[in-house]
Amino acid sequence: MSSDYDPTIVGLLCNWCTYAGADLAGTTRIKHPQNMRAIRIPCSGRVSPHFLFTSFFQGADGVFIGGCHPADCHYTNGNYYARRRFALMKSLLDFVGVEPERMALEWVSASEGDRFAEVVTKFTEGVKGLRRPSALKRDGLES
Amino acid sequence: MIDSIRETAGRWLGDGTIDAFVGFRRREDGSVVPTRIRKAADARRLVFGDGCVHNLMSYVDLGGEEKIGLLLKGCDGRALVQLMIEGEIERERVKVLGVVCPGLSSDGVLEPKCEACRVNAPPVYDELVATDGVEPWEREPSLDDVAAIESKPHPDRAAHFASEFDRCVRCYACRDVCPLCYCEECVTEKARPQWVEETIKPSSNFYWHLIRAYHLAGRCVECGECDRSCPVGVPLKVLNRKMAREVESMFGYVPGVDPEATPVLLEFKEDEEHLLCPGGVT
Incomplete structure (x- = not known):
């Protein structure tokens, strides 16, 4: 399982920025990997630890969260709260065996289709570089 | 030490300062258990020492009205302060009899929870009971x-x-x-x-x-x-x-240290971008 490792990535994308940025990347036909399954959320501040934990147990190899740039949150400061929470979720998951490359919180605005493609490509390559599935998959834990 | 615990608990119950006092008592088989007393006369049954490992903050009814007296070690005291930080209990509802905890043992071996102790006296208290030869301290235990x-x-x-x-x-x-x-x-x-x-x-x-x-x-x-x-x-x-x-x-x-603090996930600073690195992809 090296070059043919095709990871499943869950994308939790803010409705007001990254989700639109993903749309822009698509309509302007910027190439980027197809591993990510995009889920639209109202704000990066909506991301509960359950979203990450459930994604990993149900089979994700990586979770990518996209939110509005600092100072640009549609709800003023949801992304600032998200940043603190995400840092702790990542520390905990890292401690119990999920490589840090499998989790990212990135800021992508609605006008940054090129940036969306760039960060998603980098993230996907990072997960692929691990050359093994996440250890937290339910199927793996219970096999 | 035990005399001043009994005296203080008895005094608070006797003069109506508190409705109940939560501390420890010894059972006939020698084991020590948490206890809640309501009469000043029962204060003579209170004990403190090895075996008094329980965190007595677990026995406080957070939604209640009763005024409660508590015997608190350092760890218990930090729990009280954290509950105050989170708005779950008013400082005025509790009377705290703090103990400078010597560290508790079981069969001559220090309890694992005491090995990991960071502070041996409660951060807040109304009265503090000294333990012979033990000063209040803070430390960073082994990780x-x-x-x-x-x-x-x-x-x-x-x-x-x-x-x-x-x-x-x-x-x-x-x-x-x-x-x-x-x-x-x-x-x-x-x-x-x-x-x-x-x-x-x-x-x-x-x-x-x-x-x-x-x-x-x-x-x-x-x-x-x-x-x-x-x-x-x-x-x-x-x-x-x-x-x-x-x-x-x-x-x-x-x-559980500073009662005036704000819970850490209920606030933020604008310049915390470093939280995303290393590990951020950009």
Whole structure:
């Protein structure tokens, strides 16, 4: 399982920025990997630890969260709260065996289709570089 | 020492300062258990020493009206302060009889929870009982348990925790004994959506221990009651200790120390972009 490792990535994308940025990347036909399954959320501040934990147990190899740039949150400061929470979720998951490359919180605005493609490509390559599935998959834990 | 504990508890109950006092008593078989007394005359039964390991903040009815007297060690006192920070209890509702805890032993061996102790006297109190030869102190205990996990590669960490959590019988003693686990409806009891499966199996056990640790991040006062009460020896404290160190290094916050503090996930600073690095992809 090296070059043919095709990871499943869950994308939790803010409705007001990254989700639109993903749309822009698509309509302007910027190439980027197809591993990510995009889920639209109202704000990066909506991301509960359950979203990450459930994604990993149900089979994700990586979770990518996209939110509005600092100072640009549609709800003023949801992304600032998200940043603190995400840092702790990542520390905990890292401690119990999920490589840090499998989790990212990135800021992508609605006008940054090129940036969306760039960060998603980098993230996907990072997960692929691990050359093994996440250890937290339910199927793996219970096999 | 015990005389001043009994005298103070008796005085508070006698003059109506408090309605009840929570402390420890010795049973006929010699074991020590938490006790709640309501009469000044019962204060003579109070004891303190080895065996008094329980965190007495777990016995405070947070929604209640009664005025309560409490015998608090350093760890118990930190739980009180964290509950005050979270707005769960008014300082005026409790009278605190603090003890400068000498560290508790069992069969001559220091209790594991005391090995991990960071402060031996409560941060707030109304009266403080001195212990002969013991000064109030703060310290940073060994983090060997955390370092041992961190020295493993990621797949081994996951395998290690999976095998430890595999024993869990989901009795939730760790939750129920925890003074900071006070949600009226725990996530384990929610069905729509059901984040945590009730069935005992590797993935749901793992999930439970992850969400327990996350929910206590920035809140756990490291009293070690979860570890002590687990019937199957799941290493719970190591997760809490890891998260406590992360919170401290990221936000400079130590739970249960400053009653005026704001809970760490209820505030933010604008210039915390460093939290996303290293590990951020850009």
